[in-house]
Amino acid sequence: MKKIILKEQIKLVGIKxxxxxxxxxxxxxxxxxxxxxxAFSKRYTHTIYDICKSxxxxxxxxxxxxxxRSVMGLVKYLNVMLPYLTEYxxxxxxx
Numbered sequence: 001m002k003k004i005i006l007k008e009q010i011k012l013v014g015i016k017x018x019x020x021x022x023x024x025x026x027x028x029x030x031x032x033x034x035x036x037x038x039a040f041s042k043r044y045t046h047t048i049y050d051i052c053k054s055x056x057x058x059x060x061x062x063x064x065x066x067x068x069r070s071v072m073g074l075v076k077y078l079n080v081m082l083p084y085l086t087e088y089x090x091x092x093x094x095x
Contacts, residue, residue, distance in 0.1 A: 004082045006058050007031075007092040012078070014052030017041065025049055029058065029085065037089050040081055045070040058082070 009032050014025045023044035028036040042048065048070050051061070062078055064071065086093055 004086055005094045007094055008057060008059065010058050010091060011055035012052055012058050012061055013055045014049055016044065016049065027052065030055060031091065039085060042074060042077065047071055048074055
């Protein structure tokens with residue numbers, strides 16, 4: 001699997017979703033001048049929500065290293081989903 005690097009303005013934003021049985025965080029990809037794109041949902045953890053509530057660059061979160069299992073699970077899942085999201089939604093990839 002090839003590592004994908006997106007343009008610097010593209011961010012990942014997490015929004016709480018407490019409807020239903022499980023507490024979840026819905027992640028959206030935001031790019032300037034475009035509407036928000038739903039990416040995926042993960043179980044709610046306080047650390048992940050604190051990192052992503054105001055938006056973090058996708059390139060920064062995809063290379064983040066931490067001892068926290070939930071953060072590393074998010075990084076791993078994002079790296080798997082990123083090629084699909086860039087192809088399906090036509091996101092700008094850095095050269």
